[in-house]
Amino acid sequence: MFRHARFARFAPSIAALVLLGVPIVAYLAADGGRIALLGFSLRAPDFGLLAAAPTAIQIHVAAALTALAIGIVLLAGIKGTRLHRALGWIWVLAMGTTAVSSFFIHTINPDGPAGLSFIHLISGWTVVSLPMAVHAARRHKVQAHRRAMTGMFVGGLIVAGALTFLPGRLMWAIFFS
Structure with a gap:
């Protein structure tokens, strides 16, 4: 079923998420889209x-x-x-697009200098780090490549992504308000 042991260890977690997620989504849909949980009013995303x-x-x-x-x-x-390299190039394009497109979004600090905010620092870091990480991979500097790519994944996607769920931001409105 799985071609590598790393995927096998994630199988129970994925199965649990699916088994728990399907009934929750069904309940949300059946209840008009809202339930109260830990003080939050959850509903189907808008x-x-x-x-x-x-x-x-x-x-x-x-x-x-x-x-x-x-x-x-x-x-x-x-x-x-080969799969890692092919997906890696797609990932680089997606991260580059994510970083560059963020410079056209000025919702956090529209009156600031050029409408930029502290989150745009992560985008600038990503624009500089992406080519350096690709260069490291092409020069077989595996540790430097791994650190840079993992840092961009965590900082550019996980941390910055989590910040989009703060009250008043679009993702908060889509999922919670």
């Missing part, structure tokens, strides 16, 4: 808000979700294979 968002935000979200999905596969999979 993806109409994303559809109504500016094109730059839509491109940013699509690229970030692509990079997140491929990044998980790359981190969990076998390194150095």
Whole structure:
């Protein structure tokens, strides 16, 4: 079933998420989309808000979700294979698109210098780090490549992605308000 032992250890977690997620989604749909849990009113996501968002935000979200999905596969999979290299190039394109598209989003600090905010520092770091990490891989500097790519995944996708779920931001509105 699994070609590598790393995938096998994730199978129970994935199965548990699916087995727990399907009934929760079904319950949300059956209850008019709302339940109260730990003080939050959960409901089915309102993806109409994303559809109504500016094109730059839509491109940013699509690229970030692509990079997140491929990044998980790359981190969990076998390194150095043709698949790893091919997915790696797609990941680099998705991360680059995510970083560059963020410079066209000015919702956090619209009155600041050029509409940029502290989150744009992560985007700048990503734009500089991506070519350096690719260069490290091409020169077979595995440790430098691994550190740079893992840092971009954690900082650029996980940390910055978590910040999009703060109250008042679009992802908060889509999932919680």
